[in-house]
Amino acid sequence: MELDSKASTVYEGAVGSVKSFSPLLVEDDDERPPRRTQRPFRERFLGLLRFWPRWRQLLTDKETRTTLRQRWLRRGRRLCDDLADRREWRDALLAAWTDIRHFSWLGLLAWTAVLAWVGVLVWMSVYIPQDSLFRSYSACHPDGNFDIIGNSYNMWGASGVFQVTMAWGAMSFANAKFVDVAWDVLFGRCGQALLAWISWSVFSDYVTTSIEVSPVSYETFWAMFLQDSPTAWSTWYLVRDFCRSHGLRSRAVMVFMVAVAVFVLLFPTLGGAMSGYQANNAAYVNTDQGQMIKFSELKMLAYVIHDGWRVNLTGNHPVYFADATGQEEIVYESAYGYTPEFWCSSYSQYYYTPRENSSVTTPCELQRNTSNYVKEYGFFGLADTPSTWMNQSLAAPALNISAFYLPGAWYIADRYYGWDWTDPRTNTTPFAYQSKAAYFWETGNQTFSLPYIAASGTCQPVSEVATDADSEPARQTYQWGFSFIQLFAMMITLVVWTVGMSALWLKSHMTMRMRGRSDKPRGFKGVLELAAAIRRELEETNPDDLSHKQLSAEIRKTLRGGTIRLEGAGSPETYGLLRGFRGWIVERVWWALGFAVSFTLAFFVGDSRGSGLYLFVMAGALFLAMLVGRSTKSRAIVFLGGYILGTIIFFSVWGSLLASYS
Template identity: 35%
Template sequence: MLAAQMDESSQSSSPFISKMKRPAPPMSWQSWRGALTEAARQSWKDILAARWRQFILFGFYMFWLSMLLGQLVIMGFNTTSGSGSLGDDGDQGCQPDGQFSLYKNSFDWWAPRAFFEISLSAGAFSFANVKVIDIAAQVVVGRGGQALLAFISWCVFAKYLTAKMTESPITYATFWVIFLHQEPTLVSTYRLMRDFLFRRGPGSITAAAFMLFTVVFLLVFPTFVNSMTGYKTTNEPYVKGFDQNMILLDKLDKVAYIVHDGHRINQTDDYILRSYEGPMITTLSSGIARSDCSRSTPPKECDATRDISEYTKKYGFYGLLDEETEFNGITLPAPALNVSAFYLTGSTFYGEQYTDPRTGQQPFRDINRMQYVSSNELYSLEHVSSQGSCQPSSDTYQWGASFPQLFVMLVALSLWSIGIFAMWYKAHRRLPLAEDLKVPSGWRGVLELSRAMEAELTDAGIDLAATSDRQAKREIQKRLRGGAVSFEDYYLSKKDYRFRLEFIAWLKKERWWLGASVGCFAVAFGIWAPTGIAIPAIIFWVLGGVVLAVLWYIKSPIMTFKFNLPINLSRLENDRLKLVPLEDNLEAWAEAYVQDANRNPHVYDWLTYGPFADGADYVSWYNETSRDNASELLLAIVLKAGTVTREDPSTGEVTTTEVTDGTFAGLCGLSSQPERATTDIGQLLVSSFQRTFVVAGECK
């Protein structure tokens, strides 16, 4: 350790202490311009030095995970609240199971019978085209997806077990499956399960359970994709008319009004006006539907219905008003037009709130009064419901998936995505502790396994040359508990790195950024849920994922912390001070350090660099020599609010100084060489706080 000393008499003139007594002078325009120029230069240098490959990969991961979780939330909300729909199935009269229904969103997506139904389908394909799509899905998604997931999983498993083998050994069979076999099969699944449960696992119950889950998931993945997806014939909804002919459901529309004395307005008697809502009923409870006439630019056909709506709003129904009325600028003699309705709801046309003065009832709110019209013939709701049916089309097909199976698949993929990242992260943070340790894959793995087996079998007195394979397996299982492969030369204590503590500390430290990301997700869900508008929801949802990706890239040790020794920064503090990377506030702390060092120039007697003219000079030196050096780390010593007491060693005089929270006290350097298993304090510069708790507390 290099400790910079100073003359005791200079304590009272320290810029660190005097800075608390009087405010710093305001910066001039030239100083501001220089600071901004330097900030821009350093920002551009950081951009050029950024590891964009890692950033892109992590951004893609966050996008992937946010899409999985977002789709799960959307699917779950839609199918449990009844406020939305999934796809077109059930919206045009034919349910996903081929049953006829006038009610939108009435299909039970979670019913057991729906598990094998192709309930989410789309398109209108010929048989040849839909068959090509189905085969492509099985090959690309099923087999290709299995290969991709297996490749990622085995790479992560290999790194994770390599790191764990520095703590405890694994069995021969586990080593063979992960490092040599490298593919999910029934045999590999059985061997992993047997060894994890009864012999030697990966050192963590959670990790063992996740690895077994992943192997089983990958094993059944192609079969599950094949079961989940498929094609079916396109169904068309029809209603049997009074003449026994089949009427396409789209040809039916709800009746809004009937003008019984239509001849008075140059129409036929019993003049029927449509609502232009379509035949479907939005909900089982209210039957509310959205009419084309409610759009900002309604079609021309709506004019007549809207005119009658305004007329009834002013003069009422049934011609009960016995006085002159006006319709479209024409004065009609008494009585008012005899207008009736069947079922009206919503705000498009008047009538839902109408009260019949003769009975005191609101007759147009009863959904059972609903009537449909086709070719000027009226059909009751009961007739359409009972006489409706779905007829398969012989020449068009739809391709899709089973909703319950897709939901299960998304849940499994979400669990796999979260778990595989957690395993990668733990391995990524632990392996640098044994820098020259390589993952023993391929021929290197064969060599490592043979060395371990030769040493252990020789010690146990088992001669493979003199025994059969079955007998050797029995002896290994019985006497060696499956054998043991480890990296004893790189043994690391579990206390060297604690994933759970670091993760909890990271959550606490970044709670505001995480809250902002969760807020994006909440806004996305809040926009989509009541309105059904998917595009803004997707934008906000993706924005949440991007915020998390940028946050992790900027703040996480994975992306920005270049020091080759994993350190939990949240643990580098006590109740009086904390250590933080100098880069967190480089310009300000560099200026404070240089001011103090220049007032006490003998501080450079112990250093191989300096002196510096000002903070900018120090920043330039730091960027060129230390910023990208993975074996060195400079930490700022930052005090918390309190009292600093110092005793003069020659006179015994005690001085007390009050410091505010965030006071810069000095610098501390670390130098790490994992290949030599050494980490040392490189420099300790606390000239203003010599012989105080700062030195003792920092060194602890």
């Protein structure tokens, strides 16, 4: 976003300084000789084109290459002589020490905190919307609705704007209320105070640079310099004045200032609206007899062994997808159909090893062996041949086994055979239809189809049950959390606010330094400036003789809001952030290139063995040298010291970690 609609320039005395781009230093620039400005990119590009014949000669002429090689050898010998010269080392150490003393380490800490804050917000904005966080492990979705399909909930749905869709805990009402009130006070009110203080401080900096060139009305001056936070009236005055002729130099900044003022005013309301508490719910299913049973007591059916007595089981023995006792067996919908939440994987071979002469089997053993059996002998006992069940020989015919719905996903179909099995009598695949999915209730010996459960399921508040006779009676529990959509919008807004405030402060700060201004008319100074402007414009009237209403009417009617302008701006031009950053990088181009290469290698090569992570030490030392050093010698000393210190810290920490894990 271009912060100024008019011309922008770079402060010549600041381009060569770290402060020319990043205000990490608080130093006296008079102590340093000014750096020469960089030529425009177009001139440098044309200069390279003019030197093309010379480069072509270099590539083709052997004598030219020999001359150039000798020149670089002389430079190398000169560099070696400088390295062996104690005076050069002394000058380099002195320059580095001077730069270190003048460097604002507190400013570096502040900018690091800002970057960390933005990084956390961006990371949360990317991580929270992931489907895994909203993958419901209960038939009760975050909005309180019952749905047996776990991934059917849309986290971006409009119904979740004012609903708590991300909640945690099992608290009493008093505890949940306390957490909610504490959030409103700490985040809402304290956050509003912090946002207002930062925003109005930065805005006053920018308005100071603007009214040196373009005047503003009295009310805008009052709102910016004589108030510490926005109000409804001051925001209205800003909008009204900005829409008239008494605006700032940049329309983009005016829109941003009004938006921030509204955001600060609404911040406590937004913070309170996105949080809340609600009762903990549990999923229930209503039976035909009017009985309400817990959904967690139902188990999803895979197979039924109708003649189970032949293998020491009961008749019509159910085979479940997994032992879901105490858990809700929901399903997930995908391109492969329904996939149950719980099912036996192939990672544990113990569950798949049949036990000889054993009538008691684990759920996974029974499932796996049933799947292997029907894969070999088919369903419904159609195979009129002897068979083997878990090392037990059976006479013909094969076991009469049927199924309900069997998933077709590749990662589960081989463990639950039957999805693509074709009935030779009807030439159909009877177990591939999702509508045939069913659940079994062991206590009531009832089977419920999936459509019936979807229609009869409901979510009801649950209570903590007393553990003994002397404990407190059962009580309703609550969970506290956020509305995902509002939380996501808040994080994005805070990222925009942080980036905008940082850019605006940096531009205002560098423009004020470029113009030689160190203060701004806030507080009593602002009162004096405003009083002087009123007296100057009301030449025919003595303001001291007017009442409050008369003075307000005079300013509104005669002066049309009045205008105030600060004196002292030597040039109307402002500091250019992009050009300043480009100049700062060009002066440190080789250091920047080294940092980019080392950081990239460390990021892609870094592993748990530390061979790649060590490159972060070099990257950090190069970045520190770029920030602190203002000359090549100074940067070299800072890099050397930072690299040695970083190496010591790295191997100390790495050795401690290896010792703790050994």
